[in-house]
Amino acid sequence: MTQLASTRVLSSPERLQAFTDAVVAIALTLLILPLMESVGELADHHGTTAEWLVEEQYALLGFALSFILIAVFWTHHHRLFRKVRQIDSGLLWLTVAWMFFIVAMPVSTSLSTQMDADWAQPLVYIGTLFATSLTLLLARIYLRSHPELHEMDAVEARSGIRAGAIVAGLFLAALVLALVIPSAGNLPLLLMLLSEPLQRLDRRRDRSKPAQR
Numbered sequence: 782m783t784q785l786a787s788t789r790v791l792s793s794p795e796r797l798q799a800f801t802d803a804v805v806a807i808a809l810t811l812l813i814l815p816l817m818e819s820v821g822e823l824a825d826h827h828g829t830t831a832e833w834l835v836e837e838q839y840a841l842l843g844f845a846l847s848f849i850l851i852a853v854f855w856t857h858h859h860r861l862f863r864k865v866r867q868i869d870s871g872l873l874w875l876t877v878a879w880m881f882f883i884v885a886m887p888v889s890t891s892l893s894t895q896m897d898a899d900w901a902q903p904l905v906y907i908g909t910l911f912a913t914s915l916t917l918l919l920a921r922i923y924l925r926s927h928p929e930l931h932e933m934d935a936v937e938a939r940s941g942i943r944a945g946a947i948v949a950g951l952f953l954a955a956l957v958l959a960l961v962i963p964s965a966g967n968l969p970l971l972l973m974l975l976s977e978p979l980q981r982l983d984r985r986r987d988r989s990k991p992a993q994r
Contacts, residue, residue, distance in 0.1 A: 794865045797876060801862075804880045805855045811887035812844050812851075815895055843894035846970075847886055854883065854913055861921065861941065867930045875920045882913040893967065900963040907959050907970060911952035918945035940987065947979045 816837060823833050834841070858879065865872070889909040893902045924931050925938040933941070955969035962969075 794862055794868055797868055797873065798859070798862045801858060801876060801880055802855075805851060805883055808883050808886055809848060809851055812847050812890055814887070815891050816840055816844060840894040843890050846967075847890040850910060851883060851886055854879075854917065857945075858917060861917070861924075864931045864933045864937075865924070866932055869927065869930060871923055871927070872920060872930060875916060875923060879913060879916040879920065882909055882916060885909050886913070898966065903959040903963075903965070903967050903969070904956065906967060907952065907956045910970075911949065911956050914945065914949040914952050918942065918949045921945050940984070943983050943987075944980050947983065948973075948976055951976055951979075 819837055819840070820833060823836070886909055889906045893906040896902065921938070921942045924933070925935075925942060931938075951972045955972045958969035958972070959965060959967075
């Protein structure tokens with residue numbers, strides 16, 4: 782009863798989700814600001830659109846990649862919170878940590894695309910992605926140990942944790958590769974292409990377990 786009472790004092794899941802939606806929207810908007818500034822700078826020098834596209838090709842790729850990744854993170858967070866019915870302090874602060882790394886994404890993207898290349902760029906960029914995925918995984922683990930906060934059954938909770946672990950594990954592997962091979966830049970992120978096949982394989986293996994019994 783004490784835990785439920787303290788839960789009611791905190792924000793509702795709908796209000797917290799609305800807050801995270803606003804944070805994600807701002808982060809997505811901030812991604813474009815460096816490109817907007819570069820348009821103004823080139824316009825002052827009477828540059829052309831073609832020149833801008835050539836000069837900013839890597840920044841455009843970085844913007845598109847970060848936009849997609851943040852959108853994917855938001856989608857997974859949104860799906861998870863559709864099952865949440867109560868908010869306690871633990872889940873609240875895990876969500877705040879997740880938002881922190883979402884907000885850091887525009888900064889890590891700018892460092893990766895606007896600065897001269899160095900060994901720290903992929904570590905900051907991939908490290909931010911790993912931390913974002915890890916906080917969402919920790920939220921799933923926390924929810925599993927607090928069944929009074931959500932409406933997921935045990936099977937769904939375990940499946941979500943395994944899927945989150947696959948994503949976080951691939952980001953961690955990419956981070957390790959970036960450490961071992963600094964010249965690879967952000968190319969280790971290509972490991973994320975394995976995410977969906979691995980999750981599909983995990984679901985197939987999970988469905989086959991009852992048949993084996």
